[in-house]
Amino acid sequence: MNDVTTSAEPIMRAESLGMRFGGFTALKDVSVAFPAGELTAIIGPNGAGKSTFFNLISGAFPPSEGRIYFRGRDITRTPQHRFARLGIAKSFQITNVFPQLTALENVRFAIQCMSQRFNVWTPRGRFAEMTERAASLLQMVGLDQHHHRLAMNLAHGEQRALEIALALACDPALLLLDEPTAGMSPEETTAMMDLITSLAAERTVVLVEHKMKLVMGISNRLIVLHHGELLAEGTPEEVRANDEVRRVYLGQGDR
């Protein structure tokens, strides 16, 4: 394995993570650290265990083995709903928004989750600053024309953008994105990659992607999973030069 030395302290660290579903081992002994401020991409062919790893570090379910640390604190068993307020946000591989709420209501709810969770009294209309913030997040992801459309009526690419806006609502220090370009047209993909690059300027981003080519240009570091194991990690150049990685991706066309 390449020994990567970075000056930055890791914001998140996974220690020999393993995950079994019944008798099937989806992930085995994966130890990685995500340096603060960098954009790390997790790549690997279909079924490599990327989403499983992603779900573990975003708290969707606890690992069968290993530990997860965020800013030095053990969060292995922390319930997922606490993650947002710790500063960890995620987007889902399969679009997961509130279909019958408008785009603005979607984002405003996510913002509200940070401060007013059990307020049963104050009318929502009083929180004008939440609406303003929601509007500015929608603008950031390119949905400023669509405030009052129901999420279910948005185009696929727009729903993916809304998904990102929801994740940004908690102003995360660590943003976890699972295949944000899944099912997008080439133009939408380019726009999404630009957005991710700009987001990465202000926070740590971990991006799952199975198209190696897409992330080569924009990530600082790559992690390659294969059959549930860590195959390689390092800078894009190092990973590209790695023989095993070449073998795994060989014959996969333009990926």
Next chain:
Amino acid sequence: MSLANPQERLTVSGRRLAGLVSLMARHRVAAVLGFLLIFPFLLPYEALAVNILIYGLYALGFNMVFGYMGVLSFGHAAFFGLGSYATGIAIVHYGVPWLPAIGIGIVAAGLGAAVIGGLAIRTRGIYFAMVTLALSQCVYYLVYQMEDLSGGENGLRGVDVYDLNIPGLELTLIDPLTKYYFVFAFVALAVWLFSRLLASPFGAVLEALRENESRARACGTDVAMSKWLAFVISGLFCGLAGALNAIHLTIVPIESLHYHTSGLAVMMALLGGMGTFFGPFVGALTFLMLEDVITLVTVHWQLFVGALFVFFILFFPRGIWGTLLHWLSR
């Protein structure tokens, strides 16, 4: 109530109706209360009007969990019944004045909801319905067994509140219209509180849980805690309905706790329109009026109400009010 932009296709009269409905939606509390205020004059006798008020309130409380949060409980009779019995027992056995007795009923229902909700909230879907059903039946048998306190199968008799003893006012519940407005005062307060709750950030949590629980969790919602809280609040409203029913009937029938009463809430909410503000009252009104009219003709009124219920589920799943809103917003 979101009435998404009524469009051009409506006729002039349709548009006027849509305008009226959207006005009602914007002033939902005033609309409900305005209607209920003149309501007893539209009915042949006041007792029916009082029933509709009480069961409308009961269905309203139930609708918080069912319609707004999207969780089916089959145990709400427990909260209606606990409210009834606690209020009744306080009055009959301990001579507590009616106002604190109602408070006791509400608190008892809230505690019941806290326990039942706490046990059931980790299950989902049909399991949640079954667990709440089973636990509410436990409450039924418990109360049934405590014969000294509850009167057992005969129910609790003698919940006689006639003179309200409000200084400066000579009010007696023997007068049916007075009784109606007595109950109305509590329902009005409850409807206002309910609307306020829906409009609060917590109201948004309910919607979000109904729409997409996993996303709500990822956004930072403590799903179990929020569901539990909604369940308890819902129980408080149903408890108030039960407490008022004890005073209205002057007895507490053991059937208040029976799962049939749980089923009533489901039927009324569905009939009126789940997740709509007016739905529960529309549902209670339809259900009880039909019962009242059809029992004059045949004792098998449940057959007809059942058929109507099935008809609505199959052809108008949004319920009466929900369908009306849907038509007008197209």
